[in-house]
Amino acid sequence: MSQTATTSTREIPKEIERFNVTFRIQHIIMFTTFLLLSFTGWGLKYAYAPGGVSSWWIRVWGGPETAGIIHRVAGVTMLLDFIWHVIYLFYLLGTKRMTINLKTTIIPLPKDIFDVVQNFLYFFGLSKEKARFGKYSYAQKFDYWAVFWGMFIIGFSGFSLAFPMLVSHIIPQFATAWIWQLLSIMHSDEALLAIVFILFWHFYNEHLKPENFPMSWLWITGKISTDTLKHHHPIEYEMLFPDAKKKED
Amino acid sequence: MPYKKVVCFAAPLLVLALLLPMKASAQESANCLACHSSMKGRVKAASGNLIELNIDTQKFESSVHGALACTDCHIKFSDNPHSSPNAPVPQEVLSVSSKISKKYPVDPVAAAACVQCHNETYNKVLESVHGRNITVKHQTDGALCLDCHGSPHYILPAGNPGALMGRQHQVETCGKCHGNKALNEKYKMEENVMESFEESFHGRKLALGHTRVPVCSSCHGSHDIKAADDPTSPVFGNNRLKTCGKCHKGANEKFIPAITHKMPGPIPYYTEKALILLVLGVFTFIISHVLLEAFSDIRDAIFRKGGHE
Numbered sequence: 001m002s003q004t005a006t007t008s009t010r011e012i013p014k015e016i017e018r019f020n021v022t023f024r025i026q027h028i029i030m031f032t033t034f035l036l037l038s039f040t041g042w043g044l045k046y047a048y049a050p051g052g053v054s055s056w057w058i059r060v061w062g063g064p065e066t067a068g069i070i071h072r073v074a075g076v077t078m079l080l081d082f083i084w085h086v087i088y089l090f091y092l093l094g095t096k097r098m099t100i101n102l103k104t105t106i107i108p109l110p111k112d113i114f115d116v117v118q119n120f121l122y123f124f125g126l127s128k129e130k131a132r133f134g135k136y137s138y139a140q141k142f143d144y145w146a147v148f149w150g151m152f153i154i155g156f157s158g159f160s161l162a163f164p165m166l167v168s169h170i171i172p173q174f175a176t177a178w179i180w181q182l183l184s185i186m187h188s189d190e191a192l193l194a195i196v197f198i199l200f201w202h203f204y205n206e207h208l209k210p211e212n213f214p215m216s217w218l219w220i221t222g223k224i225s226t227d228t229l230k231h232h233h234p235i236e237y238e239m240l241f242p243d244a245k246k247k248e249d
Numbered sequence: 250m251p252y253k254k255v256v257c258f259a260a261p262l263l264v265l266a267l268l269l270p271m272k273a274s275a276q277e278s279a280n281c282l283a284c285h286s287s288m289k290g291r292v293k294a295a296s297g298n299l300i301e302l303n304i305d306t307q308k309f310e311s312s313v314h315g316a317l318a319c320t321d322c323h324i325k326f327s328d329n330p331h332s333s334p335n336a337p338v339p340q341e342v343l344s345v346s347s348k349i350s351k352k353y354p355v356d357p358v359a360a361a362a363c364v365q366c367h368n369e370t371y372n373k374v375l376e377s378v379h380g381r382n383i384t385v386k387h388q389t390d391g392a393l394c395l396d397c398h399g400s401p402h403y404i405l406p407a408g409n410p411g412a413l414m415g416r417q418h419q420v421e422t423c424g425k426c427h428g429n430k431a432l433n434e435k436y437k438m439e440e441n442v443m444e445s446f447e448e449s450f451h452g453r454k455l456a457l458g459h460t461r462v463p464v465c466s467s468c469h470g471s472h473d474i475k476a477a478d479d480p481t482s483p484v485f486g487n488n489r490l491k492t493c494g495k496c497h498k499g500a501n502e503k504f505i506p507a508i509t510h511k512m513p514g515p516i517p518y519y520t521e522k523a524l525i526l527l528v529l530g531v532f533t534f535i536i537s538h539v540l541l542e543a544f545s546d547i548r549d550a551i552f553r554k555g556g557h558e
Contacts, residue, residue, distance in 0.1 A: 047453035055457050064459035123541035125548075139538075161450075168503040180507035181517040184450070189524040193531060201535045210546060 012241050018224040026085050027219055030147070033078035038195050040071040045188050072162050079159065082151045103239050104135035108145065112138040134235040139205050146201075150194045157187040281319045282306050298355045301400075309402045322362035322401065339365060348375065348384045352393060363394050363401070373472040378479070390432060397422055414471075419464045420446060420455070439477070445510045461496070468492050468508075 019027070043058040044067075061067040092098035102109065115131035115138050122130050131137075136144070160167040160183050171179055207215050218224055230237045237244075281304075288302040309315055324338050338346075338358055345361035346353075353360040364371040374380045374393065382391030397414055398404050405412040413422045420443075426432050428443040446452040446465075454462040466474075468484055475482035483492040493500040493508070513521075 043457065044450075044453050047456040048447070058457045064454050064457045065461075068454075120538075120541070123545045125545075164504050164507065165497070165499045165501060168501055171503050173503065176503045176506045178514045178516045180504075181513055182520055185517050185521045186524065189521065189528060193524075193528045196528075196532060197535060200532075200539055204539045204543075209542075210550075 012226055012244055015223040015225045016229065016240070017222050018218060019222045021222065022088060024219060024222050026081055026088075029081040030078065033074040033081065034194075034198070036070055036074040037078065038191075038198075040067040040074075041191055042195070043067065044071075045192065075155075075158050075162060079151070079155050082147070082155065101239075102134070103235050106136045106141055106144050108138075108141055112141060132234045133232065134239075135233055137232070139201070143202055143205070146194070146197055150190065153186055153190045154194060157183040157190075161187060278319045282309075294355050296354050300355065304402055312403045313406055314401055314404060321365075322359050323356070324362060325358045326356065341365070341368070345371065345375070349393065351387045352383050352389045352391065360393065360395070367394075370472050377472060377474045378476045379474055390426070390435075392426060396426075414466070416455070416460075416464055419466065420452070423465045439510045441512050442510045449508060451508065463496065467495075 040058075040061050043054045043061070047054050058064055058067050061070060089098070093100075100107070115133065118127065118129070118131040121127035161180075164180070168176075206212055216224075226237070226241075229240075285302060285304040286306040290303070291299040291301050294300050320336065324336060324342065326332075341364055342358060342361045345364045346357035349360055350357040371394075375384055379392040382388045383393060395401060399413045405415075407415060409415060410417050412418065424443050427438065430440070432438070433440045433442075447456075451462050455464065469475075470483050475485075477484055479485060480488075482488065487502065487505070489505040490500055490502070493505050497504065
């Protein structure tokens with residue numbers, strides 16, 4: 001089939017760029033700070049773990065004072081990374097470097113729901129066909145938007161807990177009796193959700209899955225082979241290389 | 250040579266001479282300890298109270314009070330087989346002992362004797378909510394020296410990790426009463442004190458070994474402790490601006506309600522329930538998806554070789 005591709009009128013490259021260098025840096029900052037936040041926050045969330053294991057774990061991170069500083073610095077860095085990402089997206093959209101296309105967008109669409117249903121049918125052997133994806137599968141969209149949810153819930157609550165005097169100015173008087181407790185519940189519960197989500201969803205889909213194990217080097221190179229693209233993102237592949245499909249047919 | 254002789258004779262004498270003035274009281278204590286260090290168990294006094302007989306000599310001597318003689322505090326015996334030492338009881342001890350005799354019916358003088366050295370502190374305690382519970386309300390379960398600091402025979406220096414009112418043990422020590430359901434009900438005290446502290450960032454950091462995080466007395470005061478509804482309490486209303494501000498620079502009126510021992514209100518309570526539902530929902534989806542996908546991959550690998558697209 002690669003022969004078919006090379007003989008087509010429009011040359012099909014071996015690989016194409018999926019994420020540019022800015023996105024790659026944003027991803028690296030995101031996962032580095034995420035790991036630091038998880039490691040230091042976990043010890044505080046489970047401070048009463050049996051056998052003083054959390055107290056030992058926090059000493060690994062330099063003791064409670066140092067772990068607290070690491071957590072705050074990583075948290076602020078992650079928030080800045082997120083803000084940078086959003087501004088960058090607006091820049092790309094504003095300068096028409098990026099356009100919204102239903103086949104390549106990361107915005108959730110009704111199709112994603114049907115894809116989930118389709119895949120579950122396939123898992124149960126009720127359908128012979130897996131769902132076909134555009135640039136982003138529902139799993140990847142879920143991964144991406146989970147970060148947004150986390151940024152609003154965990155990021156905002158975390159910022160408020162780290163800088164309470166600053167944030168207190170925007171807190172209405174009637175909320176002061178419960179807001180602080182609410183913020184710490186939000187921060188703690190949603191952080192657990194985020195960690196388990198990454199552990200199961202992201203790690204399985206991007207690392208443990210047989211076809212990705214141990215990982216795709218995409219996060220460093222930003223490149224995806226057209227072969228992989230064809231298998232995992234057929235709708236995008238067909239959009240990018242319409243001639244190839246014709247030839248194959 | 251004569252110089253050496255002098256040293257040989259004089260040195261032991263000098264040492265003896267230095268020891269002599271100490272010996273008088275130490276000798277007396279040694280008499281008491283000769284029996285009490287080997288006696289075990291408790292004995293019932295005429296009043297019906299149980300009295301601990303044993304003194305752990307080693308622990309006593311390494312405590313802050315190790316240099317005191319027994320009779321410095323046990324000035325007068327009223328309800329036991331010993332004959333009283335004939336020293337007169339100081340006036341200030343007598344006056345305190347009459348105020349606390351309800352709590353210490355056997356030997357109020359010994360319990361009041363702390364006032365001889367800790368005069369200012371003892372009087373603060375008697376004026377505090379703990380002290381007034383004994384002196385004014387005549388209750389026997391109000392806290393006095395021994396309830397917080399433990400046996401006077403074994404009190405450790407403040408910085409010692411084993412000290413009952415030190416950072417490591419204070420919360421536990423206060424919890425003996427404030428985590429006691431019967432006492433909380435009797436005095437209509439906040440019932441969630443221990444749990445809310447443990448849950449708070451303060452409590453968690455303390456458990457992890459943070460060295461500056463507050464314990465009970467950091468916010469509530471110590472010997473002059475006040476009831477939470479006393480307007481002079483450091484945790485009453487806007488007094489917290491100053492109390493919280495000791496650590497949290499710029500603490501303002503919207504910040505100070507952050508730490509409370511009250512039960513969580515309905516908003517945090519139901520939000521937490523909703524968040525748990527969300528977490529469980531997401532877990533169910535991702536875990537079933539991951540497992541089913543893994544099983545279908547295995548199935549495909551075995552039964553549908555090459556069938557993958």
